[in-house]
Amino acid sequence: MFSHLPSLQLLLLNSNSFTVIRDDAFAGLFHLEYLFIEGNKIETISRNAFRGLRDLTHLSLANNHLKALPRDVFSDLDSLIELDLRGNKFECDCKAKWLFLWLKMTNSTVSDVLCIGPAEYQDKKLNDVTSFDYECTTTDFVVHQILPYQSVSVDTFNSKNDVFVAIAQPSMENCMVLEWDHIEMNFRSYDNITGQSIVGCKAVLVGDQVFVVVAQLFGGSHIYKFDESWTKFVKFQDIEVSRISKPNDIELFEIDSEMFFVIADSSKAGLSTVYKWNNKGFYSYQSLHEWFRDTDAEFLDIDGKSHLILSSRSQVPIILQWNKASKKFVPHSEIPNMEDVLAVKSFRIQDDLYITLTRFIGDSRVMKWNSKQFVEIQALPSRGAMTLQPFSFKNNYYLALGSDYTFSQIYQWDGEKKIFRLFKEIYVQAPRSFTAVSTDRRDFFFASSFKGNTQIFEHIIIDLSL
Numbered sequence: 001m002f003s004h005l006p007s008l009q010l011l012l013l014n015s016n017s018f019t020v021i022r023d024d025a026f027a028g029l030f031h032l033e034y035l036f037i038e039g040n041k042i043e044t045i046s047r048n049a050f051r052g053l054r055d056l057t058h059l060s061l062a063n064n065h066l067k068a069l070p071r072d073v074f075s076d077l078d079s080l081i082e083l084d085l086r087g088n089k090f091e092c093d094c095k096a097k098w099l100f101l102w103l104k105m106t107n108s109t110v111s112d113v114l115c116i117g118p119a120e121y122q123d124k125k126l127n128d129v130t131s132f133d134y135e136c137t138t139t140d141f142v143v144h145q146i147l148p149y150q151s152v153s154v155d156t157f158n159s160k161n162d163v164f165v166a167i168a169q170p171s172m173e174n175c176m177v178l179e180w181d182h183i184e185m186n187f188r189s190y191d192n193i194t195g196q197s198i199v200g201c202k203a204v205l206v207g208d209q210v211f212v213v214v215a216q217l218f219g220g221s222h223i224y225k226f227d228e229s230w231t232k233f234v235k236f237q238d239i240e241v242s243r244i245s246k247p248n249d250i251e252l253f254e255i256d257s258e259m260f261f262v263i264a265d266s267s268k269a270g271l272s273t274v275y276k277w278n279n280k281g282f283y284s285y286q287s288l289h290e291w292f293r294d295t296d297a298e299f300l301d302i303d304g305k306s307h308l309i310l311s312s313r314s315q316v317p318i319i320l321q322w323n324k325a326s327k328k329f330v331p332h333s334e335i336p337n338m339e340d341v342l343a344v345k346s347f348r349i350q351d352d353l354y355i356t357l358t359r360f361i362g363d364s365r366v367m368k369w370n371s372k373q374f375v376e377i378q379a380l381p382s383r384g385a386m387t388l389q390p391f392s393f394k395n396n397y398y399l400a401l402g403s404d405y406t407f408s409q410i411y412q413w414d415g416e417k418k419i420f421r422l423f424k425e426i427y428v429q430a431p432r433s434f435t436a437v438s439t440d441r442r443d444f445f446f447a448s449s450f451k452g453n454t455q456i457f458e459h460i461i462i463d464l465s466l
Contacts, residue, residue: 003028015039019065023048036060038084047073054078063087067116071098071466080108089116092129094136097465100126136465139396141410141424144444144458145186149176151448154435157203159210159226163439164190165446166201166212167454175201175214175224177233180439187456191232193224202250206259206277211236213261213282215247221263223282237281239263245270249343253299255306255322260285264294264310272297272310274329286328288320300346302353302369307332309355311341317357335374338365347390349397349413356399358388364401366420378419380411391436393443393459398423400445402431408447428455 002008008029018040026032026049033055042064050056050073057079066088074080090096092115103110103126113126121129153168163180165187175193180186193201193214200215210226212233221244225236246267253260259277272294276285288294293313300307306322308329316339321332335357343358353369354377364382367374382388384405391398397413399420408428411420429452437444443459 002026006030008032010034011036013037013040018042019044021045021049024051025049026053027051029053031055033079034058037064038062038087040064042066045069045073047071048076049073051076057081060084061088062111067091068095069099074102074106080106083108083110085113086111089114090126091115091117092121092124092126093118094464096126096129097136100129103127136463138462138464139393139412140460140462141426141445141457142460143455145456147187147454147456149454150450150452151176151454152432152450153200154433154446154448154454155200155202156435156437157205157210159205163437164203165435165437166203167446167448168198168201168215170197170199170217173198175212177201177212182440185440185442193233195219195222200247200250202252202261204252204259204261204277204282211282213239213250213263215244215250215263217246220244221247239275239282240284243271243273243284243287248294249296251297251299251308253306262288262297262299262308264297266293266295266313268293288329295341296343298344298346298355300353300355303371309335309344309346311344311357313340315339317341317344333373335367342385343387345388345390347392347397354390356388356390358382358385360385364388366399380420387431387433389434391434391445393436393438394461396459400434400447402428402434402447404430426455426457428452 009031014036023046032053035056038060047070056077062084067090090113115121115124149169150171151167151169155166157164165178167176169176173196175198177191178187179190181188195214195216196219197217198214199217202213204211212224215221221239223236224233227234244263244265246265247263248266249264251262260274262274264272271290272288273284274286275282292315294310295313296311298309308320309317311317317335319332320329323330338357341357342360345356347354355367357365363379364385365376366378368377382401384403385401387402389400399411402408407425408431409422410424412423414421428447428449430450431447432450433448435446444456447455
């Protein structure tokens, strides 16, 4: 309607009943300087409503029903001197973040922008809002890649600036090694270690040498070494069948610059055993105890001292402490009233030490070290759970609880309440492990499945102000 008024400089649209201003509403008014749309019922303004008004110096939207403005709605107003938004009350949430930042940068004179919400900012000025920096982003997990095979465990390692993943596939009798492809931006096959009923593949890096401990239910367990000349993993040594009968977990750790790993054995005939690197190979260093059907081993530092926690099908988790004189682990304490624990994992949030205890029957637990013992801070219903894995990306702390009977649940740490809150549910058939992997400034976690495909989820940051 304004296409034949290119010389118009002043337009008053006050006291009408307009409710919406759509894109290019003022097309043709190339020399408009004053635009007043006061005292209407405007609730919505399209992002390009003022497109082309490069000579506009004064704009008034006073006394309307505006609660929000679209991002960059004033970006075409190169000559704007004065903006009047009085008589509107804005929702000062994340969608107002762009306006908050624009008010700080613009050279225009702008009336006070008052807030109607959230409750803590009601009747305050938008300039006084302080929560945008930390409240206007959230996170999510989206499927990045699906691997068409079953798996029970995933381990990750870095070598020569590349990121690798070792996946145990008992049904295919493989330990599949994947490499991150920097061009295709996905994980591709790199090598394949064959075996019998492989239940664990754990990478051990000693200097520039890369080993993979391959734990098997049958035929004994073995250690493979990467051969540069063959560009593949070749068998390096065997692990004694007499000690390791039914391996359930492999845990790598270092004490006083010496490299160790421990295999938790879950058979009555087996021995959970610590192995040590002696510059030529790995040899059995210490048998921890017999007949307890250990399900998991976790190495952790408690008050500057090295410890192992062993969980078991037949007793409560026990804590072993490293004795510097004998250079062996000795019994230290136990975690009472927690029978039949399938897995124990440790993590830190700031300076606080926590552990998770996974239980198939009953509630799993999150516990915190209080300088004397681990005390429960949270119980999570976990019927059918085989894994409760803590992990973190960019100061976001999570727990992944995998269940055979229902959706797997991802919990996120609430820094104010100091507990984990349910964040998202994902579907993984018979999940057995969750493993965090980071590369190229991107973060992923692998969800292994005993009965379905192995899934790779990407952790993404979502800007709620967009």
